[in-house]
Amino acid sequence: MSVPQYRKAAAIALVAGLGFSIAACSTKGSDDSGKDASGKTVITVDCQPDGSQKDLLANWNADVKAFEQQNPDVTIKSVSVGQQCDNPPDFTARLTGGTMTDVFYGYMTDLQQVLDSGQALDLTSYANKDNIPTWDSVDPALKAVFTDSGKIYAIPTKNYSMGLVYNKTLFTKAGLDINNPPKTWAEVRAAAKKISALGGGVAGYSDYSAGNTGGWHFTAELYSQGGEILSSDGKKADFNNPMGKQVLTNLKDMRYGDNSMGSRQLLQWADLLTNAAAGKVGMFIGAPDATTSIVQQFQGKYQDWAMAPLPGQDGIAKGTLGGGEGYFFRKDLTPEQVKAGLKWIAFEKLTPGKGQFDYARAKPQNQPVGLPQPLLFAAGTEAQKQEVDLRKANQNVPSENFGLFEATPVPIKGEPANAQAIYAVLDSAMSGVLTNPNANVDELLKTAETKTNQLLAAGS
Amino acid sequence: MATTISFQDTKKKQRGPAGVNLSAGSRTRRGRKLRDNLTGYAFLIGAIFCFALFQWFPMIRGIVMSFQHTKRGVTTWVGFDNFVRIVQDPSFWTAWKNTFYFTVLALILGYAVPFVVAILLNEFRHFKGYLRILVYLPVMLPPASALFLFKYYAYDPSDAGLFNAILKFFHLPTSQWMQSPTMTMPAMVIASTWMNMGAAVLIYLAALQNIPGELYEAAELDGAGLLRRIWNVTIPQTRLILALLAMLQIVATMQVFIEPLILANGAGTQDSATSVAYLIYQHGFFQNDLNGAAALGVIMLLVLAAFSAVYVRLTTKQD
């Protein structure tokens, strides 16, 4: 190669390298029309079940296929973001980075954050019977959660409330009556003591203290005492009081007084459910779908599990934590994309007999059918009746297992504003009582209160 | 594309770096000089582009961001508000305390141990290669792999855990490891040292091999014992590399992040693991407070700069 060519080649390589590097960065994101080459409307949707949830993944993929057959002009691209669809730091990073899918999953508590990021599409003019046939049956309270200044920003797809989940097999072994589960925290403590006496590393009662789940459960337990996380104006922490103290004292007594909570602490979501699936947990608080996770992800058996209402200090809980999830839409979608997205959510999440309500399919897969939640449709509506009928027809979980939970209405309270950041603060109080035999409950609450107040002050 | 033009003109045969070229009159020399400079920058452009985009610009932008606030796409200047908020975060001082504690512990363990190991290995005439491979092996593991091993198996607080089983075997008291606020930091330092010390050992070994043998011989003839020889020969001879690695290690450990994130789920029991780097992460990507995170970054930069200044002072004084 002659000299001039050499130089030229080098220069071109350098310039091309840089130019290419910038061009390649812009490959992300669909083009403005929202359509592919063949003119089909393309939408990306996240929260596809991942590989470890084999049946759920297969069902989702089958649903996508069926949906695309029904709507030949729509293509759905599914994205799986991990086992918890909304891992708070990742979710925030996706919002900041603008890398959410076209239709993206979020918690009920995420509304403000999504609005702050400026990424949410106002769905008010789209959310109607034409796009979601069952829309009028959807519980108005759930719609309200995703509404801000009269505009709705997400479609609710799941709604749960918490109770006491208990292992019937361990109950029987420990000589406890499976039909008469504990109703108060004192009874939980007594039962936990008996169950942990079985030995073999079994924890009578188990609870979280890491990854924000500790604060989440603290909140539920505080509600059971009749307490609140925040004052009514939302400006101050309201848990440093006898009720908050009672929550931590109950846990501390079980952990160190009776040693009935096992020695492994700092558990987060998967850790507790792993232990539970391995038959090492007698009781924990959770939503009915915890049993689905135990079966689908952690190789447990739903036959082991039953559920009671959340215990309270003296009698059934004064309140329980309810929460849920929904799907938001990106601001830059075309009307066709929005309609396609709504139709997909209607198909997968809001149609009795289809998608998440396809009980006839779930039953042979050994998934628990007959769980009393998610409560998406308002009582007395057409969709609700259909859903209940189908559920009853395919039920494999004995109704008495959840009967008590269903029959005992406990007032449901939502999560506090700024929930994830407050949960992170409360994790520390939970880990305090569960890992430190000399923990000072008053001090832990005081610290958490100070931090929460500062957090609220900073946020406003 | 403009840069390609400068390469088109290749008529002059004698060209070379500034100073090498001795021929030609002043006019052509000026032209050549320009061309040489352009050639030089053509070679530099790729690196300059990347430095500008990912180092120089972000550094300035970080400082700018720390005085701004962005909400719903609107950016305003807020003076020192971000700094005030960050300093008032109850975790702020805890995080600094934890970070310094980690740095000091890591200095004691992670700094001294590799040096001792290197001195030991340098004396051996057998199994040299094997021992070196062993020490360096954990460095090659992905950090997440190594840390999950520690988290789930070594630091299991029940008697089924590896470390507790060993302690129990020797009838020693077992520990709660990551569940104990007092053990959190030492446990993190142990894991961190295990997975990182290999590199330091190899660097020390190379430095030790450069020490002239005559120095030891002379010291021995003077009747210096083993420890004296280490003190009078080994340490002074490796002083530069010791000082350099101390500096590098302190800067690295001040940024400890993945150890608390994986071993302690971030904060650890009762905030015993929260580090400054983790706090930056938490503000930026958890609480949606990028401006606060930038402010904390600026504070960290100032602390490390102050530290470096002290370090330079100390090391230059010794010379």
Next chain:
Amino acid sequence: MAQDSGTRTLISQAQLQRGKGKAVYWTLITLTVVIFTLVFIGPLYWMVTGALKSGQEIAQTPPTLFPKHPETQNYADAWNNLNLAKLMFNTFYYAIGAVFFQLVFDTAAAYALSKLRPIFGNVVLGLMLATLMIPAMVVIVPQYVTAIDLPIVHVSMLDSPFAIWLPLVANAFNIFLLKRFFDSIPEDLIAAAMVDGATPLRTLWSIILPMSRPILGVVSIFAVTYVWKDFLWPKLVMPSPETRTLSVGIYAFSGGTPMNVVVAASVIAAIPTVIIFLIFQRNIMSGLTAGSVKG
């Protein structure tokens, strides 16, 4: 002076070859070999076998030294559910690209700074070296903000491998190492080549680079290990499951995966680097020490 087995170190050879010295030496070396094996291989053994145990067996006290009923289920689950093949491919792909971009851009830059010395070259070098004083955590937020919305062109680099490759080019340490090495190449050689009519590029290609193989090896090793070990940056700029690296992918799944599967995934993730290390250990270790001490 006995030169037969290497140079004189702290303790003289003669002393180690006689009676008491010999006994002490062999005791010490045996102890060291045993302890080091336990300390550095032990945990790895525990990890590999632990992931072969069932959930019940891993929680057993005292723990079992060998898995009673080894099951490969955890490994199979990890491989399939976490899509480790894809994660592994990504990590290799990023590592190879990082080597390529660093070698091309950093070598070119160091060559320019060392031999071409354009006007203000020292200022540029100074500005580059100044970044050595800026810890990575300090600029992580503005770097991220830059990567999600590049100045002027306003495109996002997220999920593009260039988000990993290009920031790694901005590595002052590499430039420093390379420049110092190039500085040591005699000027006469280059002057001679230039007189023969070689262009700067030709000089770089056929004179400098062939002489610089060792240092290029060092830079490559640094690049590969760096990509393999980096965590926070890839976690931020590679948010999609399809683009994650091994470390990030395993971490992302650890929140919802049974611990034995996480550990099994960790073992699988460690295998490629350990194998590469064992094959190239001589080059890697000599390169590392040469790079860091002699430069």
